[in-house]
Amino acid sequence: MWLSDVVTASSALAATRSRKAKTAFLAELLSGAPADELAAAVAFLTGTPAQGRIGIGWRTLSELRTAPAESPALTVAEVDATLGEVATTSGSGSARRRSELLRSLLSRATAEEQDFLFRLLTGELRQGALEGVMVEAVAAASDVPVEAVRRAFMLSGRLPSTAHAAMAGGVAALNAFRIEIGRPLRPMLASPAESLAEATAELGSVSVEYKLDGARIQVHRRGDDVRVYTRTLRDVTAHVGELADLVRGLPCDSVVLDGETLALDDGGRPRPFQETMSRFGSTREEQVHALLLRPYFFDCLHLDGTDLLDVPLRERQAALRTVAGEYVVPGEHDPGDPGAILAASLDAGHEGVVVKHLDSPYAAGRRGRAWLKVKPVHTLDLVVLGVEWGHGRRSGYLSNLHLGARDPDGGPPVMVGKTFKGLTDELLAWQTTELPRHETHRDDWTVYVRPDLVVEIELDGVQTSTRYPGGVALRFARVLRYRPDKDASDADTIDAVRRLLPGDRTADR
Template identity: 70%
Template structure:
């Protein structure tokens, strides 16, 4: 398939706000794609390269001297091979080799193809095919239920691989995906509840447990072999030796556990989230000893040869209690007084509680109502779009953040407000350095950045406003923390922001 055909589909998707039209355009393109090029096509149309990060940054790509081709001649497979060669380049002279391959690739591309490649390689492709839209497009192209595609993706961890299976063998091929020890499963997500009373009313038969301010982890053990993954499925086994040792000592031969890990103070209270996250890049014994991690597990997806994904939570919780001992997250099944569980969580320094339906199965990758999170403070995870230079004490620092919510139909983030509150001097210095590395353009007052950073914002709801494209504006927003464990596809949607409008809660 010509690469230009894929670029044209991307432009068609970007030109419409209709989710249905996006799905139809993508499904048509997938239906006409050669099976050998399907994985690359799906990756490109969702703004990814099949190789992940290829080792070529913004400066390298924008500095190429490549005159556009007059006519399209590149195939998808040729682009995929070139990007693979760039990703594989290493050692002495690798910078020049990457530049040479990219120059040849861009020289063979038309102007429209060059723009697409630039956005793709630098992570700025925002043509509208987010994962949820692509899942529905794959289902339409393969004529299979979207739920089957979604479950296969949960187990495979790869949308291109899931699409290949769907197009090759339909439901039968998708159902061959099984939980496999050592291959991470996409995590199940929770939706916010307005109050604990609302949550327990919705789930009268429920597990109420602490919601900790830690880092999500998933651990796999098969005999003596242990793997530890983050919520984004990045493996961190080499950085968390104490977790590996602990899991290896559990009374089982194989297990898959979902949980949180925290760095604790000497009196057992949670350290700031950023300190926990810093350990994921630590490898020296000194760093490990200085900041030991304590895991708390809340779900069991496999135990001693038995997969539990499709078992109700009450059965998964029974299996969990058999194996994790003191590392069980605090909580109660159908507590007589749920408010006491919430009070205990807050007193211990945690965020709030989770209310989970005991009859629910593990449904990964979607925010459903089976798990509800209750926090006294209302927060949203939003994407940083830009920052304005500060004044007075903040002169010389990038301060006032422009914040965007995720478009559930796959468009670019939708701006919903600004804030300069809640920032320490240390954070201001970090923002100023980091944002300029992510810069796309600037004017006298504002530096616009690639929408890659997710920040957790505390707010007092939203209000109707014509100032921003989403028709709402944040009220009294302040920065709580950045979320390096989340990517923009996990940010809250514009619908979640609108749900905080006064009078809607």
């Protein structure tokens, strides 16, 4: 398969907002892809090389750029092999060798292919919004039910390998995916609810649990081998030794637990989220002096040889209580007074509650509304599109953020507002240093950035607006914090923003 075929498909995807058309483009391309190039093609089109981020930035690539080739000559297999070699090159002279490999690759690419590779390698394509469309395209191309693809994707954690299985072996190959200890699953997520009364009325028989202001973790154990993963499936075991030691001491031989972790102060209240996240990058030496993390588990996906994904939540939570004991998140089944649990959670310094249907299986993402989160204030996870230079006291700092919501149909983020409110002096200094590292271009007032940073925004609501392309604008938006535990695929959609319009009950979020 020629790389130019992938580039053409990428351009076609960008040129339409129709989800049906995007799915058709992708399905046609996948149907004609050789088996040994399919996984790489899927990886490229969903915005991340099969090797993941290979540590090459925009400035480095710019220095390596050469005159483009006149006609297409690169195959997907050649590009994938070169990126694989770049990713594994290390040791003395590795920087020079990596540069040589990339310079040679770019010299053989046309202008359009160079542009595609630049955006692929620097993360500008990595918006994640195409994942849902790609799942549907894989199902169409392989003539299998889309739910079978979704489930296999949840279990594999990787869309390229899921696509390869679907095209090579159909439903049987997809159904062969099982929980594998040491291979993280894509997590199940909660959808927002307007109120506690709405959530409990919608779901019926429920569990009501504290919603913690922590970092999502997934823990795998077999014997004494323990692995800890983030919500983006990154292995952080080396940075959170106390969590691994704790799980190693639980009364089981094998287990997969879903939960959150956070740092607590001496009074047992949660410390700022940034303090918890700082542990995910700490060295062993730093851990000795760092704040200890405390886990709170809320689901058990596997226990001592038995997979539990498909059993009702009430059974998974029974298994959880037997193995996790005091480390189960606070909450109750079928509580007589859900409001008392919400009040207790808020009083303890947490965000609110999560209401869960007790008969629901575990399903990655926000499939349906089996889990509903209730918080007393509106918050949205949005991507940063740009940032303006400040004035007055903020002169010299990058201040006013341009905010975008995710397009669920795979298009670029949709701008929904700006804000500089809530930014501390510390955050202003951080933005001024960090955001230029994500820069794509700038003008006299604004630095425009790749949409890969997620920021949590508190707001009073939204209103209709002709100023922004999505037809809505944020009201009284203020920055709560950046979310390094999330990537752009975790950002809220434009549908979620629109549902905050007064009286709007139609958008799916």
